[in-house]
Amino acid sequence: MIKEIKNKYGHLFEDELLEEINQVGTFKEIPEGFELIKPGSYIKFMPLIISGAIKVLRGDHDGDELLLYFLEQGDTCAMTLSCCLGHHKSEIKAIAETDTKLVMIPIKKMEEWTTKYKSWRNFVFSSYHKRLVETIETIDSIAFLNMDDRLLKYLKDKAKISHTKIINTTHQQIAYDLHTSRVVISRLLKKLEKKGIVKLNRNNIEVLEL
Amino acid sequence: MIKEIKNKYGHLFEDELLEEINQVGTFKEIPEGFELIKPGSYIKFMPLIISGAIKVLRGDHDGDELLLYFLEQGDTCAMTLSCCLGHHKSEIKAIAETDTKLVMIPIKKMEEWTTKYKSWRNFVFSSYHKRLVETIETIDSIAFLNMDDRLLKYLKDKAKISHTKIINTTHQQIAYDLHTSRVVISRLLKKLEKKGIVKLNRNNIEVLEL
DNA sequence: CAAGCTTTGTAACAATTGTTACTGTATTGC
């Protein structure tokens, strides 16, 4: 494990901290679609992402949901952080977007490390910052964009995160992520196809313009 | 100054830190409507709110804007925090919602204190957490609620924050905060009045049901 | 108080998004 951690986090953390991560962390390989965090559950571990991608959604009481942002290599989940440090319930849902490798850190170490390592503190602060900025960008999309532009942005983000132009998903799944209906997505996708921006197939969408 | 800081922050910070705040902080009284943070500007001080309230908005390039949340006594601005620590530009706008008293902390002290004081670290973490949660709640409103419910929530929040049932504002101002048009707000307010939930006057709205 | 400005009310209409219903076509499981 130490090699992969060093590879992805070596430029951030000092050797001593890397060694501690190696000691107390648990390496995990998560398959695409696996639900890492369920709304309402208590979180006992904090994930450091080695490779792959995780999508983080807001889920309300009625089963409505909405994509907040994606996490990539080098990221951690700020909601997890604050749930850990504040011992709150999770207000979110996290699902592996692709096959993902990560290291689970017991929450107990978190507080210890914030005291002990400056690099860890900076990492935590910068994670919070990134997540806050991304959440606000999500607000931008919902508040300032029409559904067609939100859809296009969603497709581009998804293509970027999984490093492919071909997105394997259904219209219904997109509808869930954007909190709208399947019919609306089908309609707008057809419009995008007519404009030559995407190519539609069963269970997959090819983004032609990136 | 020390008395007011101790009064509002005494339960959070140890005496030594309170003393430092007293030494390096600048006490300020801000009138209602004063623009504390402009989008695109660099921030050099971090405000600790003693009393009053500040509203924080997202402002995009085209002059579109949207209310993110209110800050109250005991709060600080997480965006400021991360701007300070990360030396980023502000992506937001902050305006005094009521007459407000606050202490401005030079950003240089921030990092020093995160190393030195555990209580300060916890304060910063908890501020981030609160802001992240509130930002996500704002997403809930925009994504899951219709404009009439958003409007009612806005009115109740505003009444709560300024400790009064009577809100002094114009329909146009509400429209800016909720990023819609004045006509829409007037229309929905009239509906709320017919339902007996609010009473409308020129330049003020009385919220009857809290 | 008269002119000008701000604020609010309202109607008529447009655009966007949401809903229901029904179709056809792939895919899966037996």
Added chain:
DNA sequence: GCAATACAGTAACAATTGTTACAAAGCTTG
């Protein structure tokens, strides 16, 4: 292969929100 299921296309319509336009009422200032 056949039935069941999942997925996508489309139309027709409803609801919500946005836009334009104009009138009336209240405040401000000379």
